[in-house]
Amino acid sequence: MEFFTEYASFLAKTVTLVIAILVVLASFAALRSKGRRKSAGQLQVSKLNDFYKGLRERLEQTLLDKDQLKALRKGQAKSEKKQKKKPDAKPRVFVLDFDGDIKASATESLRHEITALLTLATPKDEVVLRLESGGGMVHSYGLASSQLARVREAGVPLTVCIDKVAASGGYMMACIGEKIISAPFAILGSIGVVAQLPNVNRLLKKHDIDFEVLTAGEYKRTLTVFGENTEKGREKFQEDLDITHQLFKNFVARYRPQLAIDEVATGEVWLGIAALENKLVDELKTSDEYLAERAKQSEVYHLHYAERKSLQERIGMAASGSVDRVLLSWCSRLTQQRFW
Template structure:
């Protein structure tokens, strides 16, 4: 036990020193960037066909001998030559492959990724046609109603433009995440991804009795009968609880209507219970249309289409980058310390 106490003391000193250094660096960066305009982000575009081709060629170079590789490359060269000649003959009607635009959304409770998503969608809609396709790789367990409402509205722009939208879910699309997913004309899920949770939840602690016990008064003054329904510090009333529950029920009804509008094939009262299902069961409930990973789907599409990955990257200041690095470092150090002390295992 003495070892652990000494180790904890050493770790605390180390963490304190690291944080102090990072604070100094962040302050220096803030002074340097003071008065400068924040630079805008930029759209990064990469062709996934080249990525898949590189993987295949790397494997071929490892597995095939020189003669086999030479024969294969010669055959590929002939095929490309024939395609090029065919293209020159049909100049009036050039054969163009359909395009697939791939977007990623990794959602937190505030749906922060919406800021990048909106720019990516704005960009692709300047070129995309109904002959193209947008594929969204979605991961989210949900979050704030208004945040995911905005994220869903961004995806609705794609549907309104008449561009086919496919949503791929490898891990989770629940609650607000499923609100986004249901907009897709096709929803593809990995067999054990988590889907559903079509419900609304709100919770808050109330410490009013604790305050009274210590003779502490807390006053809440409002203008408007329902400006405050439930509070953390004030004394909650049954009337306030009823109004709060009514608001939740209204939000839930709007959620159900939204999902039903985009997926009328659902038995909405059966699935809008707040429950979640794994992909295999979700297919039976018609929450998804097909069981497949996003990798499998995109690899198949790359055989007959030009696949482009779009990512709008915000240019973070030096101060922001240092802050993110500091936060990640401290989190990892504390997690490592806790797991050593408790021998806790994480799934």
């Protein structure tokens, strides 16, 4: 029994040592990769019409007998032949996905996808964005929204589909769409701004610990975590929040003038059914339903820009990803960063 105990202890120490070495190597790889130019990515394009066709044909093969299936295929062949003879090309629908985190990291792919499709898209086409985001940093979602605004400025119709959530910075992006389609129980709204941070100054004083905050510029630091906050600093911080909120309201009102902006810009959220009544969305429907309908009349293409990462980058990301998420979670609570 003592042998097994000693062996288990040795094994635990060995595993710990190996993991520590791997973490160190991964950290070095990540640091080295930061100084290098990112590897070129690749635009992946798939035709959703083929996907829907494959689903239908698989079901037909299962449910129909040979004679029925043969007759159906014959009719489909004739129909496709007639379609090819028509001189008018079908309109195109370009589908993009945005799954937003607190930093709006998906903007990096979105910017390239929009740049690519704008080289070919015309006002006869349509861009559909499947959007899921609960919001995040002001500057990050400001950039993501500016990318979508490029589509509107080019005169290409933009439709935004929301199946789960588009709140705060997510709704800031959604409002740029000429048409917003929401699932009945998706979460929308939260047109507001929030910032929070703890202050441990009294705890430090209790243990006779001094913390000095030196600044050049009256409002370089308004509120701090460790220093003593003042009423003047709080007032300035609140003023900055109010200004940011007003800019947010003006932005939403510009793209959705039908909204009673002062009534909905209270930071509240609504489910899709109530959001329709408040004119936050234009129609209740899932993105699957909408795209399946468009596929009957249009050529539907899904675009995704994927970054090519080296082996070092992949190792570094795997090792540091979890740590980054934890640090970001804590730092977001300790900084004065504004959030949509």
